[in-house]
Amino acid sequence: MTTHVFHRTPERPAIATRARGIEITDAEGKTYIDSSGGAAVSCIGHGDPRVVEAIAKQAATVEYAHTGAFTSEPAEALAERLCRSTTLPLDKVFIVGSGSEAVETAVKMARGYHLARGDEGRHRVIARRQSYHGNTLGALARGGHVARRTPFLPMMPEALLVDPCFAYRHALPGETPEAYGLRAADSLEAEILRLGPDTVSAFLAETVVGATTGAVPPVPGYFRRIREICDRYGILMISDEVMCGVNRCGPFFAIEEDGAAPDIVTLGKGMGGGYQPIAAAMCTAAVHDAYSDAGRSFVNGHTYMAHPVACAAALAVQDVIRDDGLAARVAPMGEKLRQRLESRFGNHPNVGDIRGRGLFQAIEIVADRDDKTPFAASDGMAGRIFDACRDLGLLVYPGSGTVDGIRGDHLLVAPPYNVTEAQIDTIVARLGDGVDAGL
Numbered sequence: 001m002t003t004h005v006f007h008r009t010p011e012r013p014a015i016a017t018r019a020r021g022i023e024i025t026d027a028e029g030k031t032y033i034d035s036s037g038g039a040a041v042s043c044i045g046h047g048d049p050r051v052v053e054a055i056a057k058q059a060a061t062v063e064y065a066h067t068g069a070f071t072s073e074p075a076e077a078l079a080e081r082l083c084r085s086t087t088l089p090l091d092k093v094f095i096v097g098s099g100s101e102a103v104e105t106a107v108k109m110a111r112g113y114h115l116a117r118g119d120e121g122r123h124r125v126i127a128r129r130q131s132y133h134g135n136t137l138g139a140l141a142r143g144g145h146v147a148r149r150t151p152f153l154p155m156m157p158e159a160l161l162v163d164p165c166f167a168y169r170h171a172l173p174g175e176t177p178e179a180y181g182l183r184a185a186d187s188l189e190a191e192i193l194r195l196g197p198d199t200v201s202a203f204l205a206e207t208v209v210g211a212t213t214g215a216v217p218p219v220p221g222y223f224r225r226i227r228e229i230c231d232r233y234g235i236l237m238i239s240d241e242v243m244c245g246v247n248r249c250g251p252f253f254a255i256e257e258d259g260a261a262p263d264i265v266t267l268g269k270g271m272g273g274g275y276q277p278i279a280a281a282m283c284t285a286a287v288h289d290a291y292s293d294a295g296r297s298f299v300n301g302h303t304y305m306a307h308p309v310a311c312a313a314a315l316a317v318q319d320v321i322r323d324d325g326l327a328a329r330v331a332p333m334g335e336k337l338r339q340r341l342e343s344r345f346g347n348h349p350n351v352g353d354i355r356g357r358g359l360f361q362a363i364e365i366v367a368d369r370d371d372k373t374p375f376a377a378s379d380g381m382a383g384r385i386f387d388a389c390r391d392l393g394l395l396v397y398p399g400s401g402t403v404d405g406i407r408g409d410h411l412l413v414a415p416p417y418n419v420t421e422a423q424i425d426t427i428v429a430r431l432g433d434g435v436d437a438g439l
C-alpha cells in the first residue's frame with residue numbers, strides 16, 4: 001500500500017484504529033498491550049470519556065485565540081493546578097506544544113533571567129553526556145544522545161557535557177553511591193571553572209534519565225550537590241522532567257524526592273497523557289520576577305502555545321489523576337512491577353540491571369551479565385526485542401545509548417497509573433518471552 005506520509009521508519013507502520021485503556025488495536029484487528037504508552041506518555045490509559053468530553057466542550061467554546069491578545073480559562077486553571085500539584089516552589093507556567101519546545105523555552109527563560117539582571121555574559125548551558133532533551137535543533141544541541149545528534153553535528157554549537165550519574169556503568173568498585181554521586185556532581189564544578197562562571201547561564205539535567213539509558217535514577221545526594229554548585233556560581237538549575245514528571249515516579253516531580261529545588265522544571269508527556277500535544281516550562285517566582293522587575297517581556301511566542309483545547313485536555317487528565325487517586329497508586333504498583341521484573345529477570349544471563357522509580361522501570365540487556373559487556377550496535381538488540389514483543393502483542397519502549405564510549409540496550413516499561421496487577425503479570429510474562437525470542 002502506498003503512503004504519502006513521510007514516516008520516521010522506512011516501512012509504513014501498522015495503522016492504529018482503536019485505543020482503549022492499556023490496549024491499542026491495529027487495522028488488521030491485532031490488539032497490543034501498550035505497556036509504556038509510547039515513551040511514557042499515556043498516564044491514565046487511552047480513550048477516557050472524561051477527557052474526550054472536555055476536548056469537545058472546549059473546541060465548541062473557544063478553539064483558538066492568539067495569546068498576544070487573549071488567555072483562556074483552561075490555560076489559567078491548568079497553570080494553577082500544576083503549581084498546586086508540586087511541593088516545589090514553582091509559581092509560573094509557560095505552556096507550549098512539545099517537550100522539545102519546553103526545553104528550549106527553559107533554556108531561553110534562563111538566559112532572559114540573566115539579561116534582565118544585567119548579567120549579559122551568562123549564555124552557556126551545561127548538560128550531561130547521558131541525556132536527551134528533545135529533537136529540535138536547539139534541544140538536540142544541549143543533549144548527549146549520540147545517535148540522534150550525529151547526523152546534525154555540523155549544524156550545532158559544541159555541546160557542553162559533563163559526567164552523567166549512572167552508577168551501574170560508572171561507579172568504581174567499592175565506591176559508595178553517595179561518594180559516587182559527589183564525584184559525578186563535581187564534574188559540573190570543574191566545567192564551570194573551565195568555562196568561567198560568569199559565562200554560564202544554566203545546568204540542565206533529567207532527574208531520572210529516560211531515552212538514552214532507560215529509567216536511570218540519580219544516586220542519593222547527587223542533586224543536592226548539584227544545587228549547591230549552581231548556587232555557588234549563580235547558575236540556574238533546570239530539571240527536565242518531560243518523561244519522568246507528572247507522577248510517573250510517584251511524586252508530581254521526581255526531583256521532589258531528591259532534596260533539591262530547581263529554578264525551572266520542564267514537563268510534557270504525562271501532562272496531556274497523549275490526548276493533546278502539550279508541555280510546559282515552570283519556574284520560581286524569583287525567575288519570573290526578574291523579568292517583571294526589569295519591565296521585560298519573555299520573547300518566546302509560538303502560534304499554538306497555551307492552546308485552549310490542549311489545556312482543557314491536560315486539565316481533564318490532571319482531574320482524572322486526582323479523582324481516581326492515581327498518583328497514590330504509582331509507588332505500590334511500581335513496587336509490584338519491580339518485583340515481577342526481579343523475579344523474571346533477576347538471574348537472566350542477558351539482563352544486567354533492573355532499575356527505575358515508580359511506574360518508570362527498565363531492564364538493561366547485555367551480552368554478559370557478569371562483566372556487563374554490551375551487545376554490539378550491529379546486533380540491534382533493543383530493536384530485535386521490541387519486534388519480538390510486538391509479535392507477542394506487547395508494546396515496550398526500546399532504547400540504545402552510548403555514554404562515554406560504552407553502548408547499552410534497554411527496554412522501558414512505563415504503564416498507565418491505573419494498570420492492574422493482572423496486567424503487570426501479563427506485561428512481564430510477554431516481555432520475558434520477547435527477550436528470549438529476540439536474543
Ligand code: PLP
Pocket residue numbers: 039098099100101103132133134135206210211240241242243244268279
Ligand atoms: N526531554 C526529555 C527528558 C524527553 O524524554 C523528551 C522526549 O522523549 C523530550 C525532552 C522531548 O519531548 P518531545 O518529544 O515532546 O519534543
